[in-house]
Amino acid sequence: MSAPTTRAELTDVWSGYLESLQEADEYGAIEVATGLLEDGVPAERVLLDLVAPAQAEVGERWARNEWSVAQEHAATHISEQVVAAVAAYAAPRPTRGRIVVACMDGEWHALPPRLVAEVLRLRGWQVTFLGASVPAAHLVSYLHRHDAHAVALACALPMRLPHAHRMIEACRRSDVPVVVGGRGFGVDGRWARRLGVAWAPDAPSAADLVADEPALRRVPPARLSHLADDEYASLVKRRGELIDEAVADLRERVPSARDYTSAQWDSTIGDLGYILDFLAAALYVDDSTLFTEFVDWLVAVLTSRGVPAGAVGATLDQYARALRDFPRATRFLARGRASVAAAGSAATG
Numbered sequence: 001m002s003a004p005t006t007r008a009e010l011t012d013v014w015s016g017y018l019e020s021l022q023e024a025d026e027y028g029a030i031e032v033a034t035g036l037l038e039d040g041v042p043a044e045r046v047l048l049d050l051v052a053p054a055q056a057e058v059g060e061r062w063a064r065n066e067w068s069v070a071q072e073h074a075a076t077h078i079s080e081q082v083v084a085a086v087a088a089y090a091a092p093r094p095t096r097g098r099i100v101v102a103c104m105d106g107e108w109h110a111l112p113p114r115l116v117a118e119v120l121r122l123r124g125w126q127v128t129f130l131g132a133s134v135p136a137a138h139l140v141s142y143l144h145r146h147d148a149h150a151v152a153l154a155c156a157l158p159m160r161l162p163h164a165h166r167m168i169e170a171c172r173r174s175d176v177p178v179v180v181g182g183r184g185f186g187v188d189g190r191w192a193r194r195l196g197v198a199w200a201p202d203a204p205s206a207a208d209l210v211a212d213e214p215a216l217r218r219v220p221p222a223r224l225s226h227l228a229d230d231e232y233a234s235l236v237k238r239r240g241e242l243i244d245e246a247v248a249d250l251r252e253r254v255p256s257a258r259d260y261t262s263a264q265w266d267s268t269i270g271d272l273g274y275i276l277d278f279l280a281a282a283l284y285v286d287d288s289t290l291f292t293e294f295v296d297w298l299v300a301v302l303t304s305r306g307v308p309a310g311a312v313g314a315t316l317d318q319y320a321r322a323l324r325d326f327p328r329a330t331r332f333l334a335r336g337r338a339s340v341a342a343a344g345s346a347a348t349g
Helices: 011-022 026-038 043-063 069-090 111-122 136-145 158-173 190-195 203-210 213-217 225-229 231-237 239-253 255-259 262-285 288-304 309-322 327-348
Strands: 098-103 126-131 150-154 178-181
Touching: 011 026, 011 043, 011 069, 026 043, 026 069, 043 069, 043 111, 043 203, 043 288, 069 111, 098 111, 098 136, 111 126, 111 150, 111 178, 111 203, 126 136, 136 158, 150 158, 150 203, 158 178, 158 190, 158 262, 158 288, 178 203, 190 262, 203 213, 225 231, 225 327, 231 239, 231 262, 231 327, 239 255, 239 262, 239 309, 262 288, 262 309, 262 327, 288 309, 288 327, 309 327
Parallel strands: 098 126, 098 150, 150 178
Antiparallel strands: none
16 A cells, blocks of 8 residues: 555544644654655655644634644644654755745744745755744845845735735845745735735745746736825824724723723733734725634634624724724725624524
8 A cells, every 4th residue: 555645645644643733742743744754755745734734723723712822832833843853854955046934024923934945945945944023124134145046925914914015025125036925915815916926825836936937026016006095004003092992992881891800901902903903904905805804703713712793893883983084994894894793693593
């Protein structure tokens, strides 16, 4: 019998690997991965059809409130150790130029770009992985010191898109082509196209793209003329004021909020800020679906933790009143409110 090479063939092994993550069994997880390598499964398949889908399931279990933050962090650490073990086992020698892989400034989800880095390395590239949250100035300084064929930038959260655009432009000023990836650019890369940058949906596609330099450089210009209305910049400027107003509204509307613990207020204020950050990013790329998709996700996460969808809807109403002179923001908030109402109706039904 031949060694399993597809995700379907890895199903039984995947279940055992996920159990190792659940039990925080680092050695067991590494043994599963290295056992596959010893059986002849290509390292790229182990990374993409074992580690990646298992890590996606870890995130889903956290979102459904089945796993705590601590469990999610432990599983992610183990996945990182497994990736390191697979890389050490394969130990490819570089035969091609340098690719610099990094997360956007403020982006801490480093495992997906690490997987991309290792796939590029397996395909012969000399890879420099800079890790999570790399400031644009530091990345550009590195590019000035080290000749790079391309830069691969990862973004998991769409709220980072304005920062991502500035980072992309900084790389281009250094005359280094850029490819981006991650869910932050949309599942179909729609927001990468809006920013005028090459996008790859997965690690193999990124490897194919960086190998085709003409395609890497042949991208349409950014389409951001809507920023002339200044809504994005004004919203960012008023962020702190808007959060303060939302907190005051919450205290008035929900008397029990006055008894929140410090941890509860930290979480609440964090969510209030995230709503504004995703709204700002939606304004930046002029796409309300960016905001409504986040609202749907936030409602799902909060309801799994016992917070009713109406709490999100009330906050959107408060922001809509405060931003009534912002036509695009008001329209996006209304669509988010409609999404919350639909979620509430579905839950009631």
